[in-house]
Amino acid sequence: MRTRVLSTRVLLTCAAIGVVTGLFGGIAGWVTPVVIVSAPFVYGLVLGVHVLPGIIAQEAIRLPWVALMTHVMAALVASALAPQWAFRFLGTALLFGGIQEVVAALTRYRVWAPWRFFISAVIIGILVAVVVAFVAHMATLAPWAQVAYIAISILGPVLWTAVGLWIGVGLRRAGVTRR
Amino acid sequence: MTITDATRDPYAGTNSGSPRRFLYELNPLAKFAAPLPALVLLIFVRDFATPLAFIALAYAVLLAGARMSRLLAAILFVALPATVVLLGTGFALWTNPELVRNTTPLLQIGAWTLYSGAVELGLATGIRLAAIVALALMPGLTTAGPDIARSMVQQLRVPYRIGYTALAAFRFVPRFRHELDVIRQAHRVRASNDSRGPFAAIARGTGYIVPLLAGAIRHAERVALAMDSRAFGAHPDRTERYLVPFRRRDSVFVIAFWLITAALLWVFFPWGLS
Amino acid sequence: MTEPARDETADAAPTRTALARVEHLAVRHDGAPLDTPADVTFTVLPGEVVLVLGPSGSGKSTLALTLNGLIPQELPAKTSGHVEIAGYNAAETPVSTLSQHVGMVFQDPDTQLVTGTLLDEVAFGPENLRLPVAEVLERAETALRRMSLWDRRHENPDVLSGGGRQRLAIAAAIAMGSPLIVLDEPTANLDPQGIEDVYAALAELASDPERGILLVEHNLDAAIAIATRVVVIDQLGRLVADGSIDAILRGRAAELQDLGVWLPTSALAALRLRRAGYSLDPLPLTPAELTTALDASPPPADWRPTPLVHVTSRDRMPQPVLSATNLHVRRGRTEVLHGIDLEIQPGDFVAIVGGNGAGKTTLLQALSGVIPPPRGSAFIDGQDITRLGRKRVHERVGFVFQNPEHQFIAHTVFDELAHGIRRSRFDEHEVRERVDEMLRRFGLTDKAEAHPFHLSGGQKRRLSVGTALISGAGVLALDEPTFGQDRARADELLKLLRDLNRDGTTIVIVTHDMQLVTEYAHRTVVMRDGRVAAVGATEEIFADTALVESAGLRLPPLRQALQGVTRHPELLRATRLDNLPGSAQ
Numbered sequence A: 001m002r003t004r005v006l007s008t009r010v011l012l013t014c015a016a017i018g019v020v021t022g023l024f025g026g027i028a029g030w031v032t033p034v035v036i037v038s039a040p041f042v043y044g045l046v047l048g049v050h051v052l053p054g055i056i057a058q059e060a061i062r063l064p065w066v067a068l069m070t071h072v073m074a075a076l077v078a079s080a081l082a083p084q085w086a087f088r089f090l091g092t093a094l095l096f097g098g099i100q101e102v103v104a105a106l107t108r109y110r111v112w113a114p115w116r117f118f119i120s121a122v123i124i125g126i127l128v129a130v131v132v133a134f135v136a137h138m139a140t141l142a143p144w145a146q147v148a149y150i151a152i153s154i155l156g157p158v159l160w161t162a163v164g165l166w167i168g169v170g171l172r173r174a175g176v177t178r179r
Numbered sequence B: 001m002t003i004t005d006a007t008r009d010p011y012a013g014t015n016s017g018s019p020r021r022f023l024y025e026l027n028p029l030a031k032f033a034a035p036l037p038a039l040v041l042l043i044f045v046r047d048f049a050t051p052l053a054f055i056a057l058a059y060a061v062l063l064a065g066a067r068m069s070r071l072l073a074a075i076l077f078v079a080l081p082a083t084v085v086l087l088g089t090g091f092a093l094w095t096n097p098e099l100v101r102n103t104t105p106l107l108q109i110g111a112w113t114l115y116s117g118a119v120e121l122g123l124a125t126g127i128r129l130a131a132i133v134a135l136a137l138m139p140g141l142t143t144a145g146p147d148i149a150r151s152m153v154q155q156l157r158v159p160y161r162i163g164y165t166a167l168a169a170f171r172f173v174p175r176f177r178h179e180l181d182v183i184r185q186a187h188r189v190r191a192s193n194d195s196r197g198p199f200a201a202i203a204r205g206t207g208y209i210v211p212l213l214a215g216a217i218r219h220a221e222r223v224a225l226a227m228d229s230r231a232f233g234a235h236p237d238r239t240e241r242y243l244v245p246f247r248r249r250d251s252v253f254v255i256a257f258w259l260i261t262a263a264l265l266w267v268f269f270p271w272g273l274s
Numbered sequence C: 001m002t003e004p005a006r007d008e009t010a011d012a013a014p015t016r017t018a019l020a021r022v023e024h025l026a027v028r029h030d031g032a033p034l035d036t037p038a039d040v041t042f043t044v045l046p047g048e049v050v051l052v053l054g055p056s057g058s059g060k061s062t063l064a065l066t067l068n069g070l071i072p073q074e075l076p077a078k079t080s081g082h083v084e085i086a087g088y089n090a091a092e093t094p095v096s097t098l099s100q101h102v103g104m105v106f107q108d109p110d111t112q113l114v115t116g117t118l119l120d121e122v123a124f125g126p127e128n129l130r131l132p133v134a135e136v137l138e139r140a141e142t143a144l145r146r147m148s149l150w151d152r153r154h155e156n157p158d159v160l161s162g163g164g165r166q167r168l169a170i171a172a173a174i175a176m177g178s179p180l181i182v183l184d185e186p187t188a189n190l191d192p193q194g195i196e197d198v199y200a201a202l203a204e205l206a207s208d209p210e211r212g213i214l215l216v217e218h219n220l221d222a223a224i225a226i227a228t229r230v231v232v233i234d235q236l237g238r239l240v241a242d243g244s245i246d247a248i249l250r251g252r253a254a255e256l257q258d259l260g261v262w263l264p265t266s267a268l269a270a271l272r273l274r275r276a277g278y279s280l281d282p283l284p285l286t287p288a289e290l291t292t293a294l295d296a297s298p299p300p301a302d303w304r305p306t307p308l309v310h311v312t313s314r315d316r317m318p319q320p321v322l323s324a325t326n327l328h329v330r331r332g333r334t335e336v337l338h339g340i341d342l343e344i345q346p347g348d349f350v351a352i353v354g355g356n357g358a359g360k361t362t363l364l365q366a367l368s369g370v371i372p373p374p375r376g377s378a379f380i381d382g383q384d385i386t387r388l389g390r391k392r393v394h395e396r397v398g399f400v401f402q403n404p405e406h407q408f409i410a411h412t413v414f415d416e417l418a419h420g421i422r423r424s425r426f427d428e429h430e431v432r433e434r435v436d437e438m439l440r441r442f443g444l445t446d447k448a449e450a451h452p453f454h455l456s457g458g459q460k461r462r463l464s465v466g467t468a469l470i471s472g473a474g475v476l477a478l479d480e481p482t483f484g485q486d487r488a489r490a491d492e493l494l495k496l497l498r499d500l501n502r503d504g505t506t507i508v509i510v511t512h513d514m515q516l517v518t519e520y521a522h523r524t525v526v527m528r529d530g531r532v533a534a535v536g537a538t539e540e541i542f543a544d545t546a547l548v549e550s551a552g553l554r555l556p557p558l559r560q561a562l563q564g565v566t567r568h569p570e571l572l573r574a575t576r577l578d579n580l581p582g583s584a585q
C-alpha cells in the first residue's frame, strides 16, 4: 500500500480551515484601505490576520506542509472575495506559510509548544514591517508614527498568533482536532 | 469562463464572452506573470509619472480585454479614484512635517500646517497603491478560481490532489458562509446582552469561529471519504477533460507586457528623483 | 487479521458469485470501548436489495465503510473477520480498486459533491481511474440518463433539490462501473418529494439483475417497496437475523421492535390492531397491504369505538401567545411572506408544514423574533415584538436551531445552561439550583462538566432544548429539529416535546415528517407559496387529501392505509397510532 504524506482527509481539512480563515482574510482586504487612510501605522494589526491559517492548521493537524497548504487555500478564497489584493494574498500566503513551515521543520515537526509559534510570528512581523515600509512609504511619517508602526507591525502577527492558538485550544476542547 | 478544448470534449460548454474580451481566454498563469515585475518594482518607486503610466496601462488592458460589468465600472471609475484622493489626504496628514518644511504651506490650523510637499508625498503613495491594485485586477477579475487551480496542476506541475483540494475549497465557500450566518443568528438569540463596540464585536466573532471551524472540519472529513470512495488519488495522474493550455498568445501577452514595463521604466527612470 | 477458509460459508446460491461477502466482521474504532459491529456475516448476490437494520450506534455506517476499504485503510480502526468484494480482500485492496466494485452514497448530499456541474461530478470518478475522455463521457451520460438528470448536466449541483442531489450521488456511484451500490441513509435529509424521487431511481436500478444494492435505512416505509432481503444487527453489533422480508419483517416483527429497530408505520399499526383483536395475517408492511388486510378482517369481537383525542386548548379562547396579523416579510429583494394571519394559543402543539421554499422557516423566525418582523404585525402575548426588546423576546420564546452545535457558546454543559440566566436577576446559588434541576430533567446530570460538543447527538439536542427553556420561556419554537436524525432519535425528541407540552409549554415546530406531525401535533398550519393554505386540527387537515397534495406534501403512511378502508368505519378518521384501538405495547 502506498503511504502518502497527506491523506485526502488532511488535505480537505486544510481546505476547510483555509476557507474559514480566507473569509477573514477577505474581510481584512476590504478593511485595508480604510486603515491605510485613517491610521496607516496600525496596518500591521490588519496584515497580521494572515498568520491565522498556518497557526490553526498546525495546531489542528501536526504534520508537515499543512501550514503552507492551508495558507494557499486561504489566499485563493480571499482573492475571490477581494480580487484587487490577489497578488498580496498569494504573496503573504507563500511568505507566511513558508516561514511557519521552516520553523516547524527546524524543530523537526516535534515541538509544538506556543513559543515556537511566536518565533515565526516575530520573524513574520519584522518582514512585514520592512515590506510595508516600502509599499506605503512609511519613511515620510512622523518619527513617533514610525516607531508605533514598527512596534505594531511586529505586535500584529504576535497578537493574531495568540488568537490562533486560542482558537486551537477551543477546537481541541471541542474534540475536533486529531490528537 | 472555463477554457475548454472543444474538439476533445464536445459536451463541455464554453461560456466565455466575445473573442474580443481576450483576458478571459488567457492562461491564468500568464495573467499573473505579466504584471509581476511591474508590481515588484512599483514598491520601490517614488515619483508620480511611473505609477500613472502603469495605471493607464492597466486601465487600457482592462477596458479592452474585460467585459464591462457594473462591478468593474464601479471599481475603475469610482472606487480607485476615490481611494487615491483619500489615501493622498490621509498620508498627507501623517507625513512628518520636518521633511516638507521648505514647501508651500497650503493650510494652517493653529500650530499645525499642511505643506504642499506633504500633499505631494501623500498623493504619490496613493497613486502607487492604486497602480498596484489596478494591475492586480487584471488577473483578479477575469480568472475563475478553478482555472487557477487547473493551471497550477497543468503548467506548474503541482500534484493534482492539491489542485482538486482547491476546487473542493471553492465549493465550501457558500456553504460555510451560510453556516456562519446561521451561527451568528443562533448566538444573537442566545446572547443576553447586545453590547456594542469593537471589543464586544471581537468577543462575539471569536465565539463564532470555533463552532464554524468544527462544523467545517467535520464536513471536510466527510467530503474526503466521498472523494476517496471515487478513487481520488488512486494514480499519479488523472484524466483531464478541461485543459487550460499555455498557448503562443499567452507567451506573447507576457513578453509584450514585460517589454512595455521595461520601456516605461526606461522612459521615466523613477529612481533618480527620490 | 484472520482469514477463514473461503468455502466455509458458501451457503446461498453457489452458482452466482457474491458481490460482497462479509464473514464474522468486527470493527473497533480507535478509542472505542466495544466492537461495533461485533460479529456480522452475510452476502449480497446480484439482483438483491439487502436492507440493513439495527438500532442507532449498532455499527451500520461502520459496516458500510468496511465494504470499500475506507475502514481500516483511511479511518483509524481495527478490524477482524473477512470482507470480500468481487473476490478481493477489502481490508487490503486499495480503495481505488474496490471503488470499481462498490459505489457509495452517503447521507448528506452536500458532502458528496466536489465539482461545479452535474456532468463534471459524474465524470470525476472515471477520471480518477484514468479512463480515456471518450469513455468518461460515455459512462457519465449513461449514469446521468439513468437518473433522469442528463438534461440538466450543465447546471450547478447546488440548484438541484435535495432529492436531485442524492440522485446525482447515485449517478456518480454507478459511473464508477460498480455493480454493488451501498447507500447509508440516503433519504434522511430529504422532504417527502425528495424521498419519492430517490426511491423511484433506486427501484429502477434494482430492476437490473446484474446489480446489487445494500441499503442502510431507518425510513422503512419507503425502503420496504424495493428490498428483497433484510439483515438485522442488534445493539451490541451482532447479527440477529438474515433472510427474506417475509421471514424477518413479517415473521419476527415483535422481536425486532423489542431490539429497538424501527418498523414500517403500517406494521406498527397492524401490531397494535392485532392486539385489539383484528386478524391481520400475514403482517402488512405497506399502506396498501394494510388496507387490504383490514378489509379482509372481521371487526374484533369485543369491539367498542375509541374516542378520538380532542384538543382541549382549542375550546378555551384566551389571548394567543404568538400571533401575526397581515405579516409581510422580505428576504433579500423578494417578499417571502404575503400577509399571514395566524394565532397560536397557549399550551398548543403546532406543526408548520409545506414544500421547500414555502416560507416555513421565515414564518417561524418572524413569529419568534429571530428576524425582525415589520412593526405592528407580530405579537407575543398581545405585545408588539418590535417594542419588546430582543432580550425579553428570547426569554419568552426559546428558539431551537436545526444544528444544536450552532448555538452552543460555553465550554461545559453546566455553563451552557447557566449562560441564559447568569446575567439576569439570579444569584449564583439560584443559578446552580435551576441548572441542576434542568440537568436532571433532561438526564444530563452526569454530563454537567462535559464539553457540549462531546455529547451524543440526542444529548446535544436535549441540551439545546434545555438552554431555550431555562430562562422560563413558555414557548418553544423548533425549525426542523429532526433533520438528519434517524426515526428513533426523532421520536425520542418528539416525546420530550410532548412531555414539555403536557406541562404547559407551547410548542411550534417546522418539519417535513408527516407521520411525526400527525403523531404529535394538535394543530397543523399548511404553508404554500408564502401564504397560509390551511390551519386546523391535525386530524382535519390530514383528512383532506386534496389540500395536502396541493401543498406538495404527502399523506402520512397511516392515513394512506386507513383512508381506503371500507369495512371499519371506526378507523377512518384515525391519523396517529394513538388513535387506534389496542394498547401501545
Ligand SMILES: Nc1ncnc2c1ncn2[C@@H]1O[C@H](COP(=O)(O)OP(=O)(O)OP(=O)(O)O)[C@@H](O)[C@H]1O
Residues within 6 Å of the ligand: C029, C030, C031, C032, C036, C054, C055, C056, C057, C058, C059, C060, C061, C062, C063, C075, C486
Ligand atoms: N470515527 C469514529 N471514532 C470513534 N468511534 C466511532 C467513530 N465512528 C463511529 N464510532 C462509534 O461506533 C459506533 C457505531 O457507529 P455507527 O455510526 O456505525 O452506527 P450506526 O449503526 O450507523 O448508527 P446510526 O443509526 O445512528 O447511524 C458508535 O458507538 C459510534 O459512536
Ligand SMILES: Nc1ncnc2c1ncn2[C@@H]1O[C@H](COP(=O)(O)OP(=O)(O)OP(=O)(O)O)[C@@H](O)[C@H]1O
Residues within 6 Å of the ligand: C331, C332, C333, C336, C354, C355, C356, C357, C358, C359, C360, C361, C362, C363
Ligand atoms: N436570506 C435569504 N435571502 C433571500 N432569500 C431568502 C433568504 N432566506 C430564504 N429566502 C427565500 O425565501 C423563501 C422562503 O424560504 P424559507 O426558508 O422560509 O422556506 P422554507 O419553507 O423553510 O423552506 P425549506 O423547506 O427548504 O426549509 C425561499 O424561496 C427562499 O429562497
Ligand SMILES: [Mg+2]
Residues within 6 Å of the ligand: C060, C061, C062, C184
Ligand atoms: Mg449511521
Ligand SMILES: [Mg+2]
Residues within 6 Å of the ligand: C360, C361, C362
Ligand atoms: Mg426551512
